[in-house]
Amino acid sequence: MRPQSLFDKLWRRHVVVEETPEAPAVLYIDLHLVHEVTSPQAFSALDERGLKVRRPDLTFATLDHSTPTLQADASGRPPYATKDAEAQVRTLIRNCEKHGVQLLNLGDPRRGIVHVIGPELGLTQPGKTIVCGDSHTSTHGAFGALAFGIGTTEVGHALATQCVLQRKPKSMRVIFKGLPPDGVGAKDMALAMIAEIGADGGQGYAVEFAGEAVSALSMEGRMTLCNMSIEAGARFGMTAPDEKTFEWVKGRDFAPKDDDWERALAEWRRLPTDDGASFDREVTIDATNLKPMITYGVSPDAAAPVDSRAPAPETDSEREAAAYMRFNPGQPFSEIAVNRVFIGSCTNSRLSDLREAAEVMRGHKIAKGVTALVVPGSEAVKRAAEAENLHRIFIEAGAEWREPGCSMCIAMNGDKGAPGELVVSTSNRNFVGRQGQGVRTVLASPATAAASAIEGKITDPRPYLSAAKEARHVA
Amino acid sequence: MSLDKFSALTSRTMVLPQENIDTDQIIPARFLTTTSRKGLGKVVFYDWRYDEDGRPKNSSVFNGVDPQTHRILVAGSNFGCGSSREHAPWALVDFGFRAVISSDIADIFKSNALKNGLLPVTVDEKTHAKLLASPGAEVTIDLETLSVTLSDGSGTTFEVEAFARRCLLDGVDPLGHLLNQLPAIEAYERAHA
Structure with a gap:
């Protein structure tokens, strides 16, 4: 066959x-x-x-x-x-x-x-x-x-x-070659992918994410990546199941048990893409060159490395976006002041996301005038985070620790920013007004959001992450 | 249950040239707490039409547009991207639109629009540019012949998924088609139990 x-x-x-x-x-x-x-x-x-x-x-x-x-x-x-x-x-x-x-x-x-x-x-x-x-x-x-x-x-x-x-959609494979450097995670890979193929590049396609960097991701990381498929226009995003997947599913409330588990496992092992399978389109992204990413516009494909500068707009739509965001061409992102930080959403509210944010925030205070909201993705995530005392790190830093929900990602439950505010958000959409009327959204990873909360400016999280790593080694 | 039939439409256009108009623009999330699909025309593009105090914006292109005579929305590429909210086509239809023309329309929006009598029409770049440059132009969209014609006689053809087209032409709800497949669905369930 x-x-x-x-x-x-x-x-x-x-x-x-x-x-x-x-x-x-x-x-x-x-x-x-x-x-x-x-x-x-x-x-x-x-x-x-x-x-x-x-x-x-x-x-x-x-x-x-x-x-x-x-x-x-x-x-x-x-x-x-x-x-x-x-x-x-x-x-x-x-x-x-x-x-x-x-x-x-x-x-x-x-x-x-x-x-x-x-x-x-x-x-x-x-x-x-x-x-x-x-x-x-x-x-x-x-x-x-x-x-x-x-x-x-x-x-x-x-x-x-x-x-x-x-109707059966066309197929696309996005291959992340090599491993990303330290401090670069699934959210950064997702934003880089969207910047590469565009907000409508995946339209009409089912996308499989593959390659060494995807295999190396945790299940939570793979969820973050697949979550953002739609921001590239693709309704379907997926990664091949492997031993990491099976280990993650095993023993959960609704997972198959005993003989059913063995039967399921045999089925699941046959699912990954066969060698030589063809795709309507293939895109390769060099993961070894990736950096922490942020967005600077009002469409998720307006993404760039956090340590770079706001680009000059070229089209009318880009000019409108730049005017809304109030980013000046050539301005380093690191100079842009932050009013609010949101850590949560179906993209980045799992335990590993909260651990990443806590690693950066541990022992720090969020900047004066900045408010930060940390919203766990579920009651189970909340309990697990509290068992590790992550909530204490957030609260001691000056952030709010909330009950689970979509919260400021869609801003329909009352959690939102004020007009004109700049929000660094771990959610998935930087659309005009998405987080409240007139709110300017910058999408980022949990680490970048946490570092930005501490400094009150858009901040590269890598120095914080390496300091935390160092501290762990010393301890 | 039936849908409004759609065969041909001649109307003036309203133009929103921006690219990537997402469904949050079409209907902001704070209006999604409704449990009805009716009456959303008054909040369509709300933040484009009204300021933060709810006063109409003078700059809004919606001012001076009569929804009864401007039933075709011409929009920049990648229209309807983002959230899957079907409230977006509900709101556009309730306002008065019956068709959206762009060079590129997002998948989920397109699927939702077709189920609500709002015809998504994807045209080539050249026709798109011409339509973007002529707000208020009279345009005829014919679903039988799959053609778009401008008043100067120029025009192009477009594609619509065949089943959705049949449903629109006949005013038939696609759920009926699915319910007719129940024997096959039951057989599938028995084979996969």
Whole structure:
């Protein structure tokens, strides 16, 4: 048989009805993740037609987007940003009760951001098809799953039939050659990749990330990389499953057990791309030359090394972006003042991200006038971070330690910046107003965000990281 | 359930020449706490139309545009990138738009738009440049012949995924097609149990 890619194998195994010139394929969905923002109208569509959720056992809901990250008041009521936000949360609770869908409700020790809890609970597994009404669903592709974001109409399709209609996209492989230098992580690789292929470079493609640098990443790092696929326009991002993947999944609540585990493992080992498989497009990035990256514009592909300078805008759109960001051409990024720092989101809110930020912040205070928010991705991440006393490092540095949720990544729960403020953020989108009206967003890794909080300017984290490494050796 | 039929449309254009207009621009996240798909036209491009105190911005191109006569949005490349929120096409349709023309339209937005009677039309760079340079131009989009025609007679053809096109032309909801596949879905489940 012709050599196949990971993507080919995942696709083939889930086709219920082959695509024809007249109609897309009917693609079976193994796991449908649901949250409060993109589901109410889908449940209504089912109700209007008198339909039920076809496979509540394959459907899993959580609360994250509109959910407050401040603790409940004395009466136990969470401080919702608006009545509508509260109504939306209640609507999901009601819909899940009505349709028998499992929900990680407020107060559930397993609740968290949808793309953090899926993997954490072992719901996310190699070989699965996974959808969610959320464009960052590609995160789960880090496990060798076919995971993609869908709209609310398609959420309805998946609820009613456990299938979606989809034409097979083209395939792209992005190979990171060599290993990145110290102080350069998955977020930097993601931003470098987006800068390389452009915000629309991945449009119409399913992207596999491969190469030595990707194999060397932790599972959390691979999730960060796959998470940002959509910022390059690609709905699907994935990496091959390997022993690291299997080790990570093993023993989690919903992971296969005993004989089932052995059977699953045998299946999963067959998933990686065969030698000689072909791709519609291949891109190679030299990982050995990468540096910590930040964004300087209002599209994620406007990314550059943190130790460089703001480029001169060339197009009208770039001029508008530069005017919004108030970056002058030639200005070193290290001179740009920071008002606020956000560490969190489905991109960078896992334990390893918090460890990275804490390593930089340990023993330091954040700069006067800077506010910093650290928001763990899930209740489990929060507990694990607190068990390591990471929260103390953040609090002693002067940052706020919050309850899990999407928070300032999408700024719809009340967590946001003020007009004109510059926010260094570990999230995924630097769009105009994304973190509050008039807010200027600079995307960065947890280490860069933490270093920028300390200095009150956009800061290269490498000196902090090497000092921390040194201190560990001495100790 | 049925969709509004779409066969041909002749209307004036409104032009937003910016590249990479993301769905956060089309509808800011703070308006996503709704549980309905209706009435979002009043918040479409809200931060482009209103200042921080909610007063209309004089500079906004939306001023002086009648949604009844300007039903075609012409936008810069990579329109609709970012978040998968279907609230973006809901808001555009509720405002009055029935088609979006660009040189490049983001995948998820395109898929969402087609399910809501908003036709995404991708045209070549030359036609795109001409349309960007002529705000208010009268344009005819024909979904039967897959053609875009300007009032001077110039024009081009475009592609639409065949199934979505059929659904729009016939006013048919694609969920019906999926529900018809239930025997195949059940067979798949039995084979993979």
